[in-house]
Amino acid sequence: MAVDNDGIAVVTLQRPPVNSLNLDLLQAMNNTFDDVAKNKSKGMILTSASPTVFSAGLDIMEMYKPDPKRVETFWVTLQDMWLKLFGASFPTAAAINGHAPAGGCLIATSCEYRVMLSGKFTIGLNETALGIVAPTWFQDSLRHTIPTRQAEIALTTGKMFTVDEALKVGLIDETAADKAEAIEKCKKFIKRFDKIPSLARGMTKQIFRQEVLKKLLTNRQADTKQFLDLVNQPKVQQSLELYLAMLKQKSQK
Numbered sequence: 629m630a631v632d633n634d635g636i637a638v639v640t641l642q643r644p645p646v647n648s649l650n651l652d653l654l655q656a657m658n659n660t661f662d663d664v665a666k667n668k669s670k671g672m673i674l675t676s677a678s679p680t681v682f683s684a685g686l687d688i689m690e691m692y693k694p695d696p697k698r699v700e701t702f703w704v705t706l707q708d709m710w711l712k713l714f715g716a717s718f719p720t721a722a723a724i725n726g727h728a729p730a731g732g733c734l735i736a737t738s739c740e741y742r743v744m745l746s747g748k749f750t751i752g753l754n755e756t757a758l759g760i761v762a763p764t765w766f767q768d769s770l771r772h773t774i775p776t777r778q779a780e781i782a783l784t785t786g787k788m789f790t791v792d793e794a795l796k797v798g799l800i801d802e803t804a805a806d807k808a809e810a811i812e813k814c815k816k817f818i819k820r821f822d823k824i825p826s827l828a829r830g831m832t833k834q835i836f837r838q839e840v841l842k843k844l845l846t847n848r849q850a851d852t853k854q855f856l857d858l859v860n861q862p863k864v865q866q867s868l869e870l871y872l873a874m875l876k877q878k879s880q881k
């Protein structure tokens with residue numbers, strides 16, 4: 629994490645090759661979000677050290693033939709990450725410098741503002757296409773960002789949006805030519821709040837987002853059980869196995 633002299637924290641995801649979200653990365657993100665809150669940073673920008681991938685979403689290896697204890701901890705840590713990021717009182721923005729499928733899209737849509745690099749990148753919640761179901765809060769993050777009807781169609785079809793499509797539907801707010809420009813545009817968004825009292829801003833955001841946050845907060849155990857039931861279904865394990873094999877085959881070409 630870097631905090632520059634204008635007081636904005638730039639947090640760079642750095643788990644090669646594709647920033648897939650495993651337990652360790654999620655724990656590191658949670659610690660970093662706590663630090664950003666403690667340091668009273670003006671805001672936080674999330675970006676990636678990879679030149680082509682913002683985040684490939686959840687690490688499928690955490691869900692494929694999982695260890696029962698670890699997979700539960702993994703899910704609870706993911707819930708924590710989302711609660712901290714979606715519910716952060718400080719301003720948040722994502723400089724999306726590469727692909728952002730599934731959990732990568734979740735991170736981006738949990739922020740308040742998104743700038744994505746122009747190029748052949750895609751963003752979206754593709755879970756149904758993999759034979760898995762995007763949890764309520766994943767769906768809520770998308771519904772919070774794009775119109776409900778577009779969100780329903782995107783979720784049921786597992787749509788991955790091109791950068792142009794994402795801009796058109798409002799899934800991203802701006803495009804940028806490169807990472808530096810994306811970060812600059814995110815900073816400009818965060819600096820819009822320079823003259824707004826931070827307590828009033830933060831509380832307004834939390835009230836605006838509270839319904840969605842409360843849904844998970846009051847339902848965490850049931851959400852965890854639902855995930856564990858789903859992930860342990862033979863059909864889901866079969867889908868994950870096929871998908872992993874497809875990814876491996878593709879990367880070896």
Ligand SMILES: CCCC/C=C/CC(=O)SCCNC(=O)CCNC(=O)[C@H](O)C(C)(C)COP(=O)(O)OP(=O)(O)OC[C@H]1O[C@@H](n2cnc3c(N)ncnc32)[C@H](O)[C@@H]1OP(=O)(O)O
Nearest residue numbers: 648684685686687688689727729730731760858875876879
């Ligand atoms: C019941 C579950 C509910 C919760 C729902 C789940 C939400 C999720 O987030 S599931 C994860 C969904 N993610 C994806 O569908 C993305 C998959 N990845 C890709 O499409 C591409 O990797 C990507 C476009 C991101 C990048 O492409 P490339 O730059 O060409 O990289 P490679 O495809 O060659 O991948 C390199 C290397 O990484 C492995 N990989 C990729 N994604 C994942 C992942 N999500 N989890 C684990 N591992 C992943 C890939 O297999 C390659 O491995 P090696 O062959 O060993 O090099």
